[in-house]
Amino acid sequence: MKEIEKALQDLADAVKNNDTVEKVQVAITIKKPKSNKASTKTDNK
DSSP, X not given: OXXXXXXXXXXXXXXXXXXXXXXXXXXXXXOOOOOOHHHHOOOOO
8 A cells, every 4th residue: 555655746846836637536446356266165064
């Protein structure tokens, strides 16, 4: 997440005083790690 924060700050600094930039849109989608159901099952014999 620190890399994303730094990239966004760098972007903000780059466009801060640039009058030619009207709008900046950023979309970040964080995906959840897949659960490994095979390792969470217990053997009830």
